[in-house]
Amino acid sequence: xxxxxxxxxxxxxxxxxxxxxxxxxxxxxxxxxxxxxxxxxxxxxxxxxxxxxxxxxxxxxxxxxxxxxxxxxxxxxxxxxxxxxxxxxxxxxxxxxxxxxxxxxxxxxxxxxxxxxxxxxxxxxxxxxxxxxxxxxxxxxxxxxxxxxxxxxxxxxxxxxxxxxxxxxxxxxxxxxxxxxxxxxxxxxxxxxxxxxxxxxxxxxxxxxxxxxxxxxxxxxxxxxxxxxxxxxxxxxxxxxxxxxxxxxxxxxxxxxxxxxxxxxxxxxxxxxxxxxxxxxxxxxxxxxxxxxxxxxxxxxxxxxxxxxxxxxxxxxxxxxxxxxxxxxxxxxxxxxxxxxxxxxxxxxxxxxxxxxxxxxxxxxxxxxxxxxxxxxxxxxxxxxxxxxxxxxxxxxxxxxxxxxxxxxxxxxxxxxxxxxxxxxxxxxxxxxxxxxxxxxxxxxxxxxxxxxxxxxxxxxxxxxxxxxxxxxxxxxxxxxxxxxxxxxxxxxxxxxxxxxxxxxxxxxxxxxxxxxxxxxxxxxxxxxxxxxxxxxxxxxxxxxxxxxxxxxxxxxxxxxxxxxxxxxxxxxxxxxxxxxxxxxxxxxxxxxxxxxxxxxxxxxxxxxxxxxxxxxxxxxxxxxxxxxxxxxxxxxxxxxxxxxxxxxxxxxxxxxxxxxxxxxxxxxxxxxxxxxxxxxxxxxxxxxxxxxxxxxxxxxxxxxxxxxxxxxxxxxxxxxxxxxxxxxxxxxxxxxxxxxxxxxxxxxxxxxxxxxxxxxxxxxxxxxxxxxxxxxxxxxxxxxxxxxxxxxxxxxxxxxxxxxxxxxxxxxxxxxxxxxxxxxxxxxxxxxxxxxxxxxxxxxxxxxxxxxxxxxxxxxxxxxxxxxxxxxxxxxxxxxxxxxxxxxxxxxxxxxxx
Numbered sequence: 001x002x003x004x005x006x007x008x009x010x011x012x013x014x015x016x017x018x019x020x021x022x023x024x025x026x027x028x029x030x031x032x033x034x035x036x037x038x039x040x041x042x043x044x045x046x047x048x049x050x051x052x053x054x055x056x057x058x059x060x061x062x063x064x065x066x067x068x069x070x071x072x073x074x075x076x077x078x079x080x081x082x083x084x085x086x087x088x089x090x091x092x093x094x095x096x097x098x099x100x101x102x103x104x105x106x107x108x109x110x111x112x113x114x115x116x117x118x119x120x121x122x123x124x125x126x127x128x129x130x131x132x133x134x135x136x137x138x139x140x141x142x143x144x145x146x147x148x149x150x151x152x153x154x155x156x157x158x159x160x161x162x163x164x165x166x167x168x169x170x171x172x173x174x175x176x177x178x179x180x181x182x183x184x185x186x187x188x189x190x191x192x193x194x195x196x197x198x199x200x201x202x203x204x205x206x207x208x209x210x211x212x213x214x215x216x217x218x219x220x221x222x223x224x225x226x227x228x229x230x231x232x233x234x235x236x237x238x239x240x241x242x243x244x245x246x247x248x249x250x251x252x253x254x255x256x257x258x259x260x261x262x263x264x265x266x267x268x269x270x271x272x273x274x275x276x277x278x279x280x281x282x283x284x285x286x287x288x289x290x291x292x293x294x295x296x297x298x299x300x301x302x303x304x305x306x307x308x309x310x311x312x313x314x315x316x317x318x319x320x321x322x323x324x325x326x327x328x329x330x331x332x333x334x335x336x337x338x339x340x341x342x343x344x345x346x347x348x349x350x351x352x353x354x355x356x357x358x359x360x361x362x363x364x365x366x367x368x369x370x371x372x373x374x375x376x377x378x379x380x381x382x383x384x385x386x387x388x389x390x391x392x393x394x395x396x397x398x399x400x401x402x403x404x405x406x407x408x409x410x411x412x413x414x415x416x417x418x419x420x421x422x423x424x425x426x427x428x429x430x431x432x433x434x435x436x437x438x439x440x441x442x443x444x445x446x447x448x449x450x451x452x453x454x455x456x457x458x459x460x461x462x463x464x465x466x467x468x469x470x471x472x473x474x475x476x477x478x479x480x481x482x483x484x485x486x487x488x489x490x491x492x493x494x495x496x497x498x499x500x501x502x503x504x505x506x507x508x509x510x511x512x513x514x515x516x517x518x519x520x521x522x523x524x525x526x527x528x529x530x531x532x533x534x535x536x537x538x539x540x541x542x543x544x545x546x547x548x549x550x551x552x553x554x555x556x557x558x559x560x561x562x563x564x565x566x567x568x569x570x571x572x573x574x575x576x577x578x579x580x581x582x583x584x585x586x587x588x589x590x591x592x593x594x595x596x597x598x599x600x601x602x603x604x605x606x607x608x609x610x611x612x613x614x615x616x617x618x619x620x621x622x623x624x625x626x627x628x629x630x631x632x633x634x635x636x637x638x639x640x641x642x643x644x645x646x647x648x649x650x651x652x653x654x655x656x657x658x659x660x661x662x663x664x665x666x667x668x669x670x671x672x673x674x675x676x677x678x679x680x681x682x683x684x685x686x687x688x689x690x691x692x693x694x695x696x697x698x699x700x701x702x703x704x705x706x707x708x709x710x711x712x713x714x715x716x717x718x719x720x721x722x723x724x725x726x727x728x729x730x731x732x733x734x735x736x737x738x739x740x741x742x743x744x745x746x747x748x749x750x751x752x753x754x755x756x757x758x759x760x761x762x763x764x765x766x767x768x769x770x771x772x773x774x775x776x777x778x779x780x781x782x783x784x785x786x787x788x789x790x791x792x793x794x795x796x797x798x799x800x801x802x803x804x805x806x807x808x809x810x811x812x813x814x815x816x817x818x819x820x821x822x823x824x825x826x827x828x829x830x831x832x833x834x835x836x837x838x839x840x841x842x843x844x845x846x847x848x849x850x851x852x853x854x855x856x857x858x859x860x861x862x863x864x865x866x867x868x869x870x871x872x873x874x875x876x877x878x879x880x881x882x883x884x885x886x887x888x889x890x891x892x893x894x895x896x897x898x899x
Contacts, residue, residue, distance in 0.1 A: 024367070028360040033142055047092065047143075048389045049092070050087060050097070050393070051085060051086070051434065052116070053437070053441050054084075055076065055116075056069045056073065057072075057084075057085070058486040059083065066418035079281050079282055081277045089104075090151070090193045095431055097395070098240070098254055099260070100226050100227075101203075102226075105220065106299055107158075109156065113295070115296070117133045117135070126174060126177075128772075132163045135149070136382075136858070137385040137876070137878065138385055139361060139381065140389055144197065145196065145361070152189070153191055154179075154185060155211075163182070187214060188212055190210040191207065192207070193206070196353045196357035196358070198336075201335075201336060202335070204353050205332070206330060208328055209330075210323070210327070211323040211324065211326065216324045219320075220299060222316040224314065225242065225262050226313060227313045227314070232277075233406075233408060235406060241313070243311045247263075249264075250317075260336065263346065264317040265333075268317040271299075272315045273312050276288040278291035290306060299318065319331050368458055371895070387454055391431050391432070394443060396428045397426070398423045399427075402416050402424065419487065423477065425474065425477070435447040435862075436862070446496050449467065449500035450496070450786075451463075452466050452500050454882040454883055454885050457886065460504060468522070470483065477489075482495075491546050495578075496575075502586060502589075513590065516590060524583070527579060540614040541573050542568070543566060543572055545558050549740075551773045551781060553651060554651055554759035557774075563754065564645075565641055567639055568639065568640045570615075570638060573615050574637070574660040577611045578664040581608055584666065587600045587604060588601050599678070602678075602679055611713075612713045613693055617630060643754060645754075649752075653751075655762075656740045656785070662719065664712060665713070667798050670708070697711060699715070699802075708801075708802050716802075719799055724810075725742060726792070727824065728814070730813075733813075734867065736835045736868075737786075737831050738792060740781065741764050746763065746764045749763075764866075765783075767866070767872060777873065786832065786884065787883060790883045790887065794825075799821050803821055811824050829887045833884060833887060833888060836884060846869035847861065860881040860882060862874040
């Protein structure tokens with residue numbers, strides 16, 4: 001966003017916080033948020049912070065090979081105490097994850113309890129790792145005062161072996177084999193969990209099971225509680241306890257949480273074991289008598305593996321429910337402090353709390369989503385639900401992981417050479433927004449920035465905290481690099497933190513200058529790392545490396561090129577130009593409050609000119625240099641391979657890489673510059689004394705009685721040329737947004753690298769990748785990806801604010817229909833949103849594809865088919881795909897009368 005959106009230069013988007021004075025009274029959820037932010041009441045203490053998967057993660061991998069997926073498998077997870085985290089179905093825990101609540105199910109025929117989601121490892125799936133279950137995040141509030149979740153469980157045997165073997169037999173040219181394809185979901189159990197908080201530590205859980213089969217059936221439902229194992233790793237650590245009470249409740253005692261009580265409706269058996277590894281099964285060594293899988297073995301096979309003294313560190317209420325065809329049954333559970341006495345907590349009071357919290361959630365979203373149309377409200381609400389359910393406790397101390405725990409056998413040497421050996425300072429122990437709680441149960445730097453933008457609409461304090469968190473000294477590397485993700489913290493993610501910080505600042509009402517100033521200082525450190533690290537030749541054209549786009553190029557960008565030389569990256573350089581402009585906008589916003597930031601603003605403006613002119617083949621003094629990254633014949637930006645023998649070879653792949661420069665644009669009103677005389681003086685000097693450079697990056701446009709200043713990598717003329725490809729249905733334009741690769745590469749592009757070396761062909765693949773090149777299971781050669789779409793649309797919109805009605809483009813190309821740039825941005829937004837809206841009553845939305853989405857329930861996938869809009873990749877990647885709510889709310893804000 002540009003500074004034209006902040007109070008000093010124009011209207012800001014309305015804050016989602018409760019009004020400070022007058023206006024509509026805040027909703028109950030807004031009051032809870034204010035109480036949590038003000039440290040008045042800890043409403044965020046308990047939440048859905050348990051990941052869907054902890055097995056197969058880097059943190060739990062203690063091998064010499066670094067093969068995390070095979071080190072701890074789904075089958076081994078039920079018998080192994082995790083070192084760093086926990087997983088479970090519909091899992092809840094406190095912010096430190098001392099105490100966890102989760103659900104176990106058994107249909108009477110499976111070989112194991114259903115305690116955690118099943119899926120394929122990277123080597124098992126024909127398109128990489130993939131969850132093979134059906135569950136939905138239905139609803140959630142920011143404080144978790146109200147949560148709703150749904151899962152579908154087969155009445156017949158869960159097809160574990162069939163899903164593995166059939167997918168292993170399929171090649172990459174064949175679609176993935178899903179659980180719906182097995183036939184077991186016809187007549188399944190529909191299981192829902194609704195959670196309402198009576199108080200921060202008083203949780204009321206309602207489990208409902210519905211038999212959709214044609215005959216009566218029995219299901220075993222086991223609400224479980226367990227303490228995260230913190231005692232096995234360090235000698236002398238105090239072990240918490242769970243004990244049965246005469247009333248049939250479970251008394252919990254923990255040194256931090258204190259005394260709490262877990263109670264259940266009905267008269268279930270109460271089972272106990274310990275959250276300790278079954279060392280007899282896993283390692284053929286003596287171990288605990290009642291280990292982690294004790295409840296599983298007792299329920300499934302009647303084994304004597306539960307503690308008859310009714311004590312332990314893991315416990316469950318065992319409900320056996322016989323339900324008629326089409327009928328339902330429910331189980332009520334309460335977790336509360338031991339001192340909380342409510343005689344009717346599981347009856348009348350339970351119903352009252354649930355009804356009240358549900359109504360308060362409705363009132364909260366009625367406020368947040370007031371500007372949306374009725375068809376868009378459920379889309380936005382479920383997107384928020386998935387985003388809020390995706391907050392997980394993340395614990396990872398690299399030094400301990402590398403060296404081993406005092407009470408455990410030392411891990412094999414050399415593990416630091418495999419991954420993360422240079423990140424010994426990193427010590428993570430926080431609730432963090434995850435990309436996908438099953439497939440990506442670890443944070444990623446650029447994912448988290450996009451999450452924060454969506455979260456800011458409902459919980460700006462948490463959103464700001466997430467952005468600052470990654471910049472803290474125990475996250476950010478001493479060199480200034482932000483940690484990418486646990487598989488390799490040293491990988492390079494695009495620098496979108498500054499963009500996200502500005503967007504969050506604006507969504508929150510453009511008033512929290514303390515936040516903006518705090519993160520600005522941290523980001524300047526990170527900016528310096530970028531300048532020193534990824535500009536090998538010192539020519540302001542950047543290499544960057546991987547940059548999160550997996551297989552987008554003709555060779556692996558995370559490694560050295562196939563021939564001697566180096567690759568100058570269009571996206572890496574454009575990201576840095578965008579970073580400069582975002583930091584410039586932040587500096588100018590702060591300078592309006594504190595004049596000392598004017599000098600810093602000048603620094604980022606001048607650095608931007610160096611990068612932009614280098615991209616466009618000109619020196620910072622206006623001299624014509626080499627060709628840069630712009631190809632004037634094609635009207636497009638390409639990566640350029642510089643061979644060691646002096647040859648310069650553009651990689652003529654028309655991909656999203658060449659669209660990133662669209663996002664490197666800022667528009668500043670004269671009204672702001674009048675308040676900043678020192679910066680304005682320096683700007684005018686630059687425009688007067690370096691006209692050739694100024695013509696490349698800075699333009700002035702008069703609107704009415706004022707002026708706007710446009711800073712951009714692309715001139716409006718070049719933007720039109722790039723948009724000819726973007727808005728062409730034979731290239732980038734899909735019915736559902738912008739493809740990541742031009743459809744013209746249906747005829748594969750093969751790069752001639754010289755010396756008889758040819759790169760792998762790059763061909764348009766609108767769905768899953770047909771090869772395993774360069775990135776495993778993600779495909780950037782044709783599908784639609786939300787984050788890049790959001791940034792490109794934002795860039796087009798900012799250009800549109802500058803050009804107004806003076807510039808139009810043809811949309812779609814060849815149609816003869818001319819639209820303004822603002823109208824083009826709105827149309828692209830509409831196409832993206834259309835993936836989640838049914839085309840006709842009773843129809844599935846396009847993104848559903850072959851998935852079963854009953855009763856309007858939605859999944860928010862990692863990316864989407866470039867032709868059909870079908871959801872692909874990680875099925876619950878609500879993280880950055882939740883940007884759909886930012887699009888919806890932003891477009892609603894732009895409607896006449898809403899500003």
